[in-house]
Amino acid sequence: MPEVVVDESQDWPRDLRDPATREAACARLHALLLRAARFEIARRDVPHGERDDLALQAADDALVAILAKLDTFRGASRFTTWAYKFALLEAAVKARRRAWQRREITIDDEAWGRIAVRGGDQLETRELLAAIAAAVPRCLTEHQRRVLTALALDGVPVDVLAERLGTTRGALYKTLHDARRRLRAELEKEGLLP
């Protein structure tokens, strides 16, 4: 028999605000967030001994974030779907930061000289990569070059780099976006992109 889906999207914000029901609602929500955080941590390369602690921290932080942003819930989705994204995000960020905690992030400019080799057998890809490598020092600011190198070339997760540089994920992505736009414009000028 199919499960009956009960949409409690109106009840949750009310119960979380009402002093009479707030504590019980927070406990109920925390249990859901913990389950979502455990799901996310289990998908990632986190040692078993650290999983419970990381998931609990993620659920705690997600609950704090949700209570702070309760007024922004517009009802465009179920409340639980809206809430899960906070738990999954917190868990993913913690797992990514944990994976990089002992890794130094170095910006290797010489890597640009080697990227054409990473184009494999396709001549067109190798030509594009070589043109990008040549355009980077010419078209990008120092900050754009560093961000592009770390994020796009070295695969540093954006929230890990944001933490190291004391900025936000959104600000770094904006820098990456602007750098990409400049490179695309340059390649279009050279007739390498349509």
Place this chain on the structure above:
Amino acid sequence: MSELLNSLLGPGEPEITCEQCFELLDEYVELEVRGGDPDGQIPGMRAHLSGCPACHEDHESLLAYVSLRER
């Protein structure tokens, strides 16, 4: 386009920001799960998910988790 080229050049079409992506992610995923028109209703999301690896992972996780819960 190769994965490296996509990382370096991005989607090359209008995309929303990381903040907008997080704000709209739950709505987008529910439209996907329920067979709606997520890309028609939230333009710029698909392009952002192809250009931003972190948001791409967040989307994959929420989609997987909501799909699991709906089963």
